Amino acid sequence: MDVGEALRKAISRFMGQASHDKEALEELIRDIQRALLSADVNVELVMELSENIRRKAAESRPPPGVSRRDHIFKILYEELVRLLGGVQPPYKPRGKPHVLVTVGIQGSGKTTSVAKLSYYLVKHGYKVGVVCADTYRPAALIQLQQLLQDKGIPVYGEEDSSDSTSIARRGIENLKSKGLDIIIVDTAGRHKDQDSLMREMEEILKTLSPDEVVLVLDATIGQRARSQAEAFNRVAKIGWVMLTKMDTSARAGGALSAVAATGAPIRFIGTGEHLEDIETFSADRYLARLLGMPDLAGLVERVKLAEVRISEDAAEKMMSGRFTLPDMINQLKEVAKMGPLDRLFSMLPLPKVKSIDVEELEEQVKRWEAVVNSMTPEERRDPTIIDSSRARRIARGAGVAERDVKQLIKRYNETRRLMKTLKRSAGRMPRDLLLGLGRKEFERDTLKG
Ligand SMILES: Nc1nc2c(ncn2[C@@H]2O[C@H](COP(=O)(O)OP(=O)(O)OP(=O)(O)O)[C@@H](O)[C@H]2O)c(=O)[nH]1
Ligand SMILES: [Mg+2]
CATH class of the missing domain: 1.10.260.30 (Signal recognition particle, SRP54 subunit, M-domain)
Structure with missing residues (x-):
């Protein structure tokens, strides 16, 4: 049973109870805990969520016209959204050009995400250019060029240089003259060890001082997402996270909660290998889909209107x-x-x-x-x-x-x-x-x- 189904069952069971007393609430909390833990959500966060629901249900009274059942449901919903990092405003890159550098370990999906993101932003009316500053992966530039073939997105790269910082600097200079809104820099992940990768990132980020650093994380790595996020965050303040391979993991809860715990919002998720497989991440919408209740947010809004x-x-x-x-x-x-x-x-x-x-x-x-x-x-x-x-x-x-x-x-x-x-x-x-x-x-x- 996937986490969405488990949550759905827990909620359904609660909603169907004849009474929504303390006992029913405890049962709901137990069911929710089981569902979240099975999705690899961090234990501490699950406990915190449980405690918050208990406290809020005890402290606040349902407004007139709202049953205790619906009120508890609203509390649960809001706590789940919070667990997922809260609601983010729509993404609006600013600056002319807005320079965005991606970081992430090998195979996390940086290059694919750079291509997806640039294509996504172009479709939303921005002028975008891409720089390949990966000198470690063989044919890194070709990979990027192929992904963006015929998309009218300029890709800057140098086949024969091994100095990633200079390439990035020249790339940005070069693309700036094209009057772009956004320049996205793809970096290397294939280093001999994490230390040398971090050193290179530190140098690139210091030289470029980009408007935003984006961490690309593989959702299938579960709880480890947190230590990765923290490691990169030590090198440079992570602006937001792109969580990839959300299509292949039923246990994305680990990465989701791990990232949420670092405080960096998840803005986009990768949901496949193709250029179009990118979605903006919005905790409430994600939850609505996870639970299979498309009108959920509207419903909760209604309770809030109360x-x-x-x-x-x-x-x-x-x-x-x-x-x-x-x-x-x-x-x-x-x-x-x-x-x-x-x-x-x-x-x-x-x-x-x-x-x-x-x-x-x-x-x-x-x-x-x-x-x-x-x-x-x-x-x-x-x-x-x-x-x-x-x-x-x-x-x-x-x-x-x-x-x-x-x-x-x-x-x-x-x-x-x-x-x-x-x-x-x-x-x-x-x-x-x-x-x-x-x-x-x-x-x-x-x-x-
Ligand atoms: N299913 C799925 N596959 C993905 C997604 N994002 C990336 N991939 C795949 O993951 C693999 C690695 O992706 P890359 O974009 O090359 O990863 P990278 O971080 O650039 O790797 P390095 O450059 O070696 O550090 C590729 O086979 C991609 O097709 C995704 O959202 N879903
Ligand atoms: Mg790459």
Whole structure:
């Protein structure tokens, strides 16, 4: 069973459980651990992921309208993305020309990747040139020329020189005159030992001081990817990693996690021997494909939307303590408007389980809105003046129980208190925090209220 299938099974099993209590969560974590470890993912990272899921599931409450099941699923998804190195913005080489030097051990796929990458970038509108600075591999230049045959990509190389640094320097000079956007330098991997390879890389990189150093790694080497990445990183700061041969290894988890642990992002992956076999690597998309759920990211986005978006203005008000009761009601209405998430989940190849009903939330908001409407402007501005007799009057006017009035005021005070302790975070706040609404209380209040 491959890792994707194992993960899929683990998630499916969890989603299909009747209850999503601690026990079910532990079972999910165990299944996920097994799946990741079988894919050669680093044990420490697996443990960290497990601990994060446990902690986040315990610390954060699902926003109203989102079931605990979906909430845990979102946490798991985000942790898996993080494990894969997080989400990277699209690749945009800058500089005129942008000089990129590849490094990597023998056979890792440098030359193939240089050809793939240059072809890929040309297809994306860049003007690209390539330099062969490998003086160790026999016919290294011919290999590169053949790969890029008829592609209109200039390849610079010198058959008779053995000084790779000078070749690279001259190559860049030569190609610069062609007004290129990007120059990619292919280097040698075939040295008699690692030390001499590292020394050559150090010299080349010092002389060229490129805009970017790209490490080419073979995905089939598993955990060893980490020590390789670290060794090269000592010579020069690795800008990003190209992970090759992703098509041939079912245990790519080793390399993926090893690289993620070094902090250098994976930008591209090689998925075959042909020039077209290159893909941008995006942790979320990769995961979606691994799990066989193409809509996954969209789904998770939807769950995230359940964290209500607060306008700059509203955030400002909250922070300064000017957040009023009507403001809170307005935000609550926004939340209720977003509708149930069930439909989205039903589109996925997962067992159908009912999420919590948002209608319950709508009912609650309606009651609270009525409460606010039957307050005087003065009371709305400053609910602290509402004593028992005022509360009774308001409740009568709103056609609700006095309890509802007290509850709303309590909620408002809690929310305000929380606001004060909160730093402003890009205009976003978890919606359960905004609501100040505990799930248990919510269920008790709405179901029995
Ligand atoms: N299946 C598969 N094969 C690949 C991929 N990338 C490279 N290869 C193969 O791996 C072998 C080595 O690739 P090269 O590009 O020559 O490796 P290199 O790092 O330049 O090797 P040296 O120049 O000797 O250091 C070749 O047979 C490539 O076809 C890939 O993504 N998938
Ligand atoms: Mg090569």
